[in-house]
Amino acid sequence: MRYKEKLIEFLMMACSFISVLTTLAIIIILAVDSFQFFEEVSIKEFLTSKQWTPLFSEKHFGILPLLMGTLLTTTIAIAVAVPLGLTIAIYLNEYASPRFTAYVKPILETLAAIPTVVYGFFALQFVTPLLQQFIPGLGGFNALSPGLVMGIMIIPYITSLSEDALRAVPSSLREASYGMGATKFQTAFRVMVPAASSGIIVSIILAISRALGETMIVAIAAGQEPKFTFNPKESVETITTYIVQVSMGDVPQDSLEYRTIFAAGMTLFLFTFLLNNISFWMRKRFTIRYQ
């Protein structure tokens, strides 16, 4: 009996150890091939060159164009998702009736359940042609349309987490504010939002991290031209799109071209890893505040 108990506990521990191994494997695999990549390409070239042409005969290995593409689409997405997502969270929590919230919240969350390839289709086939009617010179592939669609996709991440944070603020604070004669608007922005700020910031950080790593929307609708530009009308290539593009082509394994996806992947991983850890640390630190 004793023996069986111990055995099962050991087995379960081994299972949870797999998650640690996964993290280690990701880091090691990205590091090993990135290291080999940097034996042939200088870090200075990687970080400063404004051209990324590993698949052409004249090769340049500057990550900046891919990074710019990634940051551009992410910036557009965040510019859509943060104001809309936060406004909706405040509206659902402070203004709307509980009945309305109970209906609307699950509908909003279906936005997060829709596969990203569907959003890619929507961006390329509906949003881009629609935008082209208003914006002259907008290319068939551009950064704007996938950025906007990605913004819609990450709204539920911001709304859900921010709404949870707002709801966790004790209602005594809200009542005190009403008691002083404040309007709902004043209560929301001067009392509730500051009190829930850490939760709201966590939701924004997670949304940024999600947008940085998003692949299919940009792969379908943003194009595959690495460009050092911050012009949303032009087509751009993100880090994620590049990784997909190379792995779908027939690049010989163990070649320098093949290793570029590990260097690009490492760059992306470092960004999201940093953001995820900041949000984790913030959540741990601030959840106990109002107990």
Next chain:
Amino acid sequence: MKNLIRKIKFIDKTFQYLAMAATFFVLIVLCVLIWNIFSNGLLRINGSFFTNLPSRHAERAGIMTALAGMGSLLVITIVIALPIGVLSGVYLEEYGKKNKFASFIEINIANLAGVPSVIYGILGLQLFVRMAKMGNSLLAGALTLSLLIMPIIIVATREAIKAVPDSLREASYGMGATKWQTTSRITIPSALGGILTGIILAVSRAIGETAPLLVIGALVYVPFVPEGPNDQFTTLPIQIFNWTTRPQEAFIINAAAGIVVLLLITFLLNGIAIYIRNKWYKKMRY
């Protein structure tokens, strides 16, 4: 003073209407998306769309191999990820609650949940496709997806286990049951609804994944139904991606039709998950 109050009230009302407009705007975008896809794709769906092989001729192309590949992929993924994910979640919540190892794993899982899916693709490509020499097979794809959805299952299991009241465990211990007897016969069955919800949501996530499978080398053109775990495969999202990127109008309509099928499966799974969760919550109020 009166002016000031009027101004403050005006701002309050304006914001209320703006916020309402923002909420409806997002809901309308969702409706437009669904309407756009269904109006393009619904009429394309007929019996042969489900039974035809992929084809260079759009009107003869079907999603049979994509559906079969997706089905097999999901079955293998669940078989791998479910026991490991549930056992990890149970261990972290019931056994290793206070030690350092558990808190380290917690940070680790939070991190894994935030790793972009395309990075899991690189991991699978190197670890399973190349080092383990599985090639771009169903098994390599399923292992990659398993690692991807494991954090979701673990987190859902932990939440569900946490919601089981201590009185149940204590009653079991009081009867002389051991820890594993209590866990396997009392705690896990009481938490089953929550665990199941998490698993369905994880499966729904796995169904929509495209990028990691493209990275490990899943093919876009597979003219046969995979028969074993070592066969090459394609899935519905990959087929949709392929059709979306073609210039011909007929393939775009195929893509829309494929999306209708994909969305219906996704919504069905999410609906089931919500239904189970609501039922379980009602039962959990002891």
